[in-house]
Amino acid sequence: MTLIVGHRGARNLWPENSLSGFRRTLALGVDAIEFDVHRTSDGKLVVIHDPTLERTTFGEGAICDLPAETVCRSELRDADGECVPTLQDVLDLLKAASIELHIEIKTDAQGRRYDGIEAQILHMLVEHRMVERSVLTCFVPSVLEDIRRQWPEQRLLASLDRRSCEMLGGLDASLARFNAVSGCLLAVEKSLLQHALEPCVRHFGAERLGVWVVNEPQDLVTWSGAPIRQITTDRPDLALS
Numbered sequence: 001m002t003l004i005v006g007h008r009g010a011r012n013l014w015p016e017n018s019l020s021g022f023r024r025t026l027a028l029g030v031d032a033i034e035f036d037v038h039r040t041s042d043g044k045l046v047v048i049h050d051p052t053l054e055r056t057t058f059g060e061g062a063i064c065d066l067p068a069e070t071v072c073r074s075e076l077r078d079a080d081g082e083c084v085p086t087l088q089d090v091l092d093l094l095k096a097a098s099i100e101l102h103i104e105i106k107t108d109a110q111g112r113r114y115d116g117i118e119a120q121i122l123h124m125l126v127e128h129r130m131v132e133r134s135v136l137t138c139f140v141p142s143v144l145e146d147i148r149r150q151w152p153e154q155r156l157l158a159s160l161d162r163r164s165c166e167m168l169g170g171l172d173a174s175l176a177r178f179n180a181v182s183g184c185l186l187a188v189e190k191s192l193l194q195h196a197l198e199p200c201v202r203h204f205g206a207e208r209l210g211v212w213v214v215n216e217p218q219d220l221v222t223w224s225g226a227p228i229r230q231i232t233t234d235r236p237d238l239a240l241s
Contacts, residue, residue: 032100044068
């Protein structure tokens with residue numbers, strides 16, 4: 001059965017990457033919840049998609065340039081006063097659930113890797129006893145390669161869209177590089193996967209392949225019948241129905 005992953009919680013239903021959204025998405029009965037992690041100037045891990053505050057909050061500035069106190073006081077838009085959560089907050093909320101966690105490792109406002117963020121995340125997962133059901137995801141091959149070298153058993157997922165595919169030298173080069181990361185899953189943006197399903201299945205197999213972000217009812221029907229492991233969606237309510 002195809003797994004349903006709530007993208008940034010379920011951002012077409014509730015404020016993305018919000019505790020209330022995660023709580024409600026969990027209640028829908030999803031198989032996994034996906035969210036994003038950045039690091040503040042004082043080294044705290046926060047859950048927000050963009051490297052800056054402007055789009056999803058009423059705050060301003062780059063996450064990497066601001067202390068956690070400022071970031072976590074920034075109110076999310078359309079969230080009734082709720083603010084940006086820390087990774088600690090999110091793990092505490094999801095700890096009792098048995099679903100997968102898809103934790104995307106982001107880069108900062110200048111596209112740079114956060115030095116040592118992978119170890120920081122994994123340390124928190126160990127503390128919460130959530131390592132086995134957590135999947136670390138990233139667009140950047142070197143991040144996944146470094147994790148595989150240091151933590152050989154960690155579950156990983158590579159994200160791929162047309163832009164990142166171009167930067168990696170095309171589809172064949174992208175698939176070869178990510179497939180070299182032993183056991184890595186692959187999630188492909190739907191408009192790219194639509195034209196690349198056969199080579200993606202050939203390289204990764206249905207058991208390691210996913211599609212994102214699928215929101216429309218007919219698309220959900222179509223992809224639920226495809227040879228893939230998971231569908232990442234902003235409308236998990238529709239996907240589950």
